[in-house]
Amino acid sequence: MDPIKLSAPQYEFLSSPAEWVAYGGAAGGGKTFSILLDPLRHCQGEYAQPFFRGVILRKTFPQIMKSGGLYDESSKIYSYLNANFNHTRSEWTFPCGAKINLDVIQADRDLDNFQGAQLSYVAFDEATQFPLKHVLYLWGRVRSKAGIPGCLRLTANPDNDSWLYKLIHWWIDPTTGFPIKERSGKIRHFTVVDGDNFVWFDEPQYEVNPDTGEQQKTTVSFTFIPATLDDNKALTTADPSYRARLMQLSDNERERYLSGCWLAAATTDTEWPRDWFIDLFVDDSEYPPPYSEAIGNRQCVRMFAIDPSKGRNPRKGDYSAIVCSAVTSDLTYVDSDIRRRPPSQIVEDLFAFCEHPLHRIGPGDLIGIESLQFQSLFRDMILNYAKDHPQMALAIYLAAGNILIPVEDPLPKPLRIRRLDPRLRARKFRFLRNPSNSILLMQLKQFNGRNEQGQHDDGPDALDMTLQLPIQLENYYKRLAEGKTS
Numbered sequence: 001m002d003p004i005k006l007s008a009p010q011y012e013f014l015s016s017p018a019e020w021v022a023y024g025g026a027a028g029g030g031k032t033f034s035i036l037l038d039p040l041r042h043c044q045g046e047y048a049q050p051f052f053r054g055v056i057l058r059k060t061f062p063q064i065m066k067s068g069g070l071y072d073e074s075s076k077i078y079s080y081l082n083a084n085f086n087h088t089r090s091e092w093t094f095p096c097g098a099k100i101n102l103d104v105i106q107a108d109r110d111l112d113n114f115q116g117a118q119l120s121y122v123a124f125d126e127a128t129q130f131p132l133k134h135v136l137y138l139w140g141r142v143r144s145k146a147g148i149p150g151c152l153r154l155t156a157n158p159d160n161d162s163w164l165y166k167l168i169h170w171w172i173d174p175t176t177g178f179p180i181k182e183r184s185g186k187i188r189h190f191t192v193v194d195g196d197n198f199v200w201f202d203e204p205q206y207e208v209n210p211d212t213g214e215q216q217k218t219t220v221s222f223t224f225i226p227a228t229l230d231d232n233k234a235l236t237t238a239d240p241s242y243r244a245r246l247m248q249l250s251d252n253e254r255e256r257y258l259s260g261c262w263l264a265a266a267t268t269d270t271e272w273p274r275d276w277f278i279d280l281f282v283d284d285s286e287y288p289p290p291y292s293e294a295i296g297n298r299q300c301v302r303m304f305a306i307d308p309s310k311g312r313n314p315r316k317g318d319y320s321a322i323v324c325s326a327v328t329s330d331l332t333y334v335d336s337d338i339r340r341r342p343p344s345q346i347v348e349d350l351f352a353f354c355e356h357p358l359h360r361i362g363p364g365d366l367i368g369i370e371s372l373q374f375q376s377l378f379r380d381m382i383l384n385y386a387k388d389h390p391q392m393a394l395a396i397y398l399a400a401g402n403i404l405i406p407v408e409d410p411l412p413k414p415l416r417i418r419r420l421d422p423r424l425r426a427r428k429f430r431f432l433r434n435p436s437n438s439i440l441l442m443q444l445k446q447f448n449g450r451n452e453q454g455q456h457d458d459g460p461d462a463l464d465m466t467l468q469l470p471i472q473l474e475n476y477y478k479r480l481a482e483g484k485t486s
Helices: 008-015 031-042 061-065 070-081 108-114 132-139 163-171 233-238 242-247 251-257 343-355 375-388 393-399 413-418 421-425 435-446 458-481
Strands: 020-025 053-058 084-086 091-093 099-104 121-124 151-156 188-193 197-201 206-208 215-217 220-227 301-307 320-327 332-339 366-370 405-407 429-432
Touching (some): 008 020, 008 031, 020 031, 031 070, 031 121, 070 084, 070 099, 121 132, 132 151, 163 220, 301 458, 366 458, 405 458, 435 458
Parallel strands (some): 020 151, 020 220, 053 099, 301 366
Antiparallel strands (some): 091 099, 188 220, 206 215
16 A cells, blocks of 8 residues: 555645644545545554444445445455454454444434444445434433544535534635635634534533533534645545546535535536625624613614524424614615514513614514514414513514504515626625625525525515614504404
8 A cells, every 4th residue: 555645635634633623625636545544543453442343334235335335345454464354243253353344324213223332433425415413312312431532523515504514614715605714723612502503612621520520521522624636646646537528517515515615505507706795794892782771872774584484393394584774874784583483482582682783673673573474373472572572672662653564565575686686786784794794695695586495585585674673663664554354
């Protein structure tokens, strides 16, 4: 076997001390090769551990056994180390006793195969094909007898609708979708709350075990290391035409698979040019403050809109959107809360959103709800929550006689969203720099007006709704005067 020549990202990946490491992005970056190479330090040589147990996962067995799959690629490396492969168990055994299993998780029931397992190393090849709960379950099985720190490794191509994008968001430029070079390999620490929400820290967090009095770590160390085809000289040398084949992809797919852009749309064409969305993010200090009773000032009117999710499944349905537009004489400043969640959670999040110091709802502000779907029920849920939380800003706002404006817009959704064109064209929007607004901007970039499956437009629709609220309020009072509403 010829000496292995590592690229700079591969070396960074193999040497990272983080418990979780995500690697890759573009196609051809050497992702699979890297996760096959990573556990070998514990399988041979002076650091060999006979109790080492590793598992490398794909979604299906054909992905393992097909030509160029995990088995083929692992054979090129492991056979030179005198490892034997058991086809029945899909498992490599090394002379020292260490084992690496090539396995699959297709559904929740497959997790039972790992119940009671004690793993040293877990890797998900093409991690975006797995739900987060599968990753967390396997992480819970990392409790090795080998006496080495457990680790979990993730590889993937860009997918901005995945949980992995939320995980690596800090490492990605929210405007361009490309990795921030200076942050490659930088370690941060997270914990997961409510099943899929990441809470981040710059340093590891600890708590005292009440039974032992000892400190125990409550966070996981994580980093992201991007790689592209340009980093994999071995592939470009062995297959010079690979780049040419990637160049034949559509513009957006080429951005994903060749350039490693995490905000590239999955569609072949979009409504608006990408350069309309450059440099639109602002920090908290640039966002106009809300109304202040103390000094009686107002720089702008805040207009809030809620677009509830249609889907019943909070994991797979549409996004629900809460959007606030702070409209000044020159610019429209936008903040949002966009995610998949059940209706009850939307109500709770709405009240928290209206409580936020940057856009606390007050006199003169407007708030509307799409009148379709389950608007009547949703309105009652909001009013009941207000009764139970009278001290919150939205409850005070409603108690003062302000209404939840029912938004009745006869235009189809694509036409409603296209009303944003003049402001987008003139670059009159500014978005607070945060993950939710990155999702909103991504939905705007991907919008093509065709309601294609997999395309999400709830955020842009709610953004348009905010700007229509003055007209919607006027129409509501007209209908009220005519006895057409109550």
